[in-house]
Amino acid sequence: MSALEGDWGAALDQQENELSGKVSKMAVKESVTPSVGRGRGRPKEGQSTAAVGVASQPVATPTTRDAVPEDGEEGGEKTMVADSSLFNHLLRTKLVDSKNTVEVQRKNPNSPLYSVKSFEELHLHPDLLKGVYGMGFNRPSKIQEQALPILLSDPPCNLIAQSQSGTGKTAAFVLAMLSRVDPSKHHPQVICLSPTFDLAQQTGNVLTHMAQYLSVNMVYAVRGSRVDARVERQEQIVMGTAGTMLDWVLKKKVIDAKKIKMFVLDEADVMIDQQGQQDQTIRIQRQLSKECQMVLFSATYNEEVMKFASMVIPDPVIMRLKRNEESLDNIKQVRG
Numbered sequence: 001m002s003a004l005e006g007d008w009g010a011a012l013d014q015q016e017n018e019l020s021g022k023v024s025k026m027a028v029k030e031s032v033t034p035s036v037g038r039g040r041g042r043p044k045e046g047q048s049t050a051a052v053g054v055a056s057q058p059v060a061t062p063t064t065r066d067a068v069p070e071d072g073e074e075g076g077e078k079t080m081v082a083d084s085s086l087f088n089h090l091l092r093t094k095l096v097d098s099k100n101t102v103e104v105q106r107k108n109p110n111s112p113l114y115s116v117k118s119f120e121e122l123h124l125h126p127d128l129l130k131g132v133y134g135m136g137f138n139r140p141s142k143i144q145e146q147a148l149p150i151l152l153s154d155p156p157c158n159l160i161a162q163s164q165s166g167t168g169k170t171a172a173f174v175l176a177m178l179s180r181v182d183p184s185k186h187h188p189q190v191i192c193l194s195p196t197f198d199l200a201q202q203t204g205n206v207l208t209h210m211a212q213y214l215s216v217n218m219v220y221a222v223r224g225s226r227v228d229a230r231v232e233r234q235e236q237i238v239m240g241t242a243g244t245m246l247d248w249v250l251k252k253k254v255i256d257a258k259k260i261k262m263f264v265l266d267e268a269d270v271m272i273d274q275q276g277q278q279d280q281t282i283r284i285q286r287q288l289s290k291e292c293q294m295v296l297f298s299a300t301y302n303e304e305v306m307k308f309a310s311m312v313i314p315d316p317v318i319m320r321l322k323r324n325e326e327s328l329d330n331i332k333q334v335r336g
């Protein structure tokens with residue numbers, strides 16, 4: 001495993017080659033049914049999308065139209081970007097083993113930038129810890145080591161985190177989302193945005209798994225989900241795509257944005273490629289209270305991602321899992 005100890009890129013290539021052999025027959029377009037990868041797969045037609053062990057109440061059940069991309073997602077290359085991201089999820093069923101370090105930019109000198117070597121150190125709710133161990137996670141990954149103390153900090157701290165696909169970002173923010181919610185309050189407290197329904201569902205599957213011992217409910221806000229306007233949702237976590245989420249917040253008014261404690265943007269690099277989603281995300285973000293914790297995750301880094309991130313995440317700690325010297329130069333540029 002020498003490649004895994006040195007160059008992260010080589011480690012990924014090696015792992016991808018090994019995994020792609022196993023799934024070589026899986027076409028990208030058909031891979032929207034997550035029979036491999038995170039979580040436990042896509043619900044069958046008509047089955048509630050409520051997380052088993054997570055939602056005990058009826059939830060908005062998306063119709064078959066949910067397979068249709070969110071506003072502006074349709075067509076050509078843009079959809080390919082989301083598909084390719086989904087394919088990456090499905091391909092990398094295991095954590096990428098990397099010994100690379102995490103570079104943290106301290107924007108907030110008061111933030112508790114320490115790291116944790118075990119999940120116990122995070123003082124999680126015992127049932128959440130049970131869920132984490134139940135997934136076979138014995139100790140935090142590199143990005144989780146550094147990101148979790150920030151994600152769970154009190155007072156909350158905003159975060160922009162970038163690390164390659166398969167390094168444990170999703171598990172990190174799902175764990176944080178589940179820690180932030182108060183199960184005794186029956187209204188949305190966390191919003192999590194993904195670029196497409198399929199990607200939202202991948203994250204939903206992780207949440208379902210991790211929350212199996214908790215009484216936390218989740219609902220998907222994706223195209224086709226039916227809700228009664230002006231009847232506030234009871235689920236603590238709303239997971240979905242920007243267009244529908246904006247509709248639920250501004251038009252249908254089923255989410256009170258001022259009660260949202262945590263706002264998560266996943267796959268920001270894919271999101272910015274989906275027409276309209278940047279604007280929709282910014283419009284949702286503007287409705288949130290100043291106390292709301294805002295976090296953004298991206299598998300890749302470039303100027304466009306940073307520009308978007310700086311628009312939606314005020315005063316963040318910026319964290320990047322170093323891949324090679326080139327990425328360090330980029331960090332210097334951002335700092336400059």
Ligand SMILES: Nc1ncnc2c1ncn2[C@@H]1O[C@H](COP(=O)(O)OP(=O)(O)OP(=O)(O)O)[C@@H](O)[C@H]1O
Binds near residue numbers: 140
């Ligand atoms: N601490 C951990 N210990 C063991 N496995 C883990 C841990 N954290 C995550 N994993 C597993 O590693 C794989 C990748 O994790 P995850 O999906 O969170 O990565 P990611 O960085 O979000 O990837 P992507 O950018 O593709 O979403 C998953 O199969 C997940 O179950």
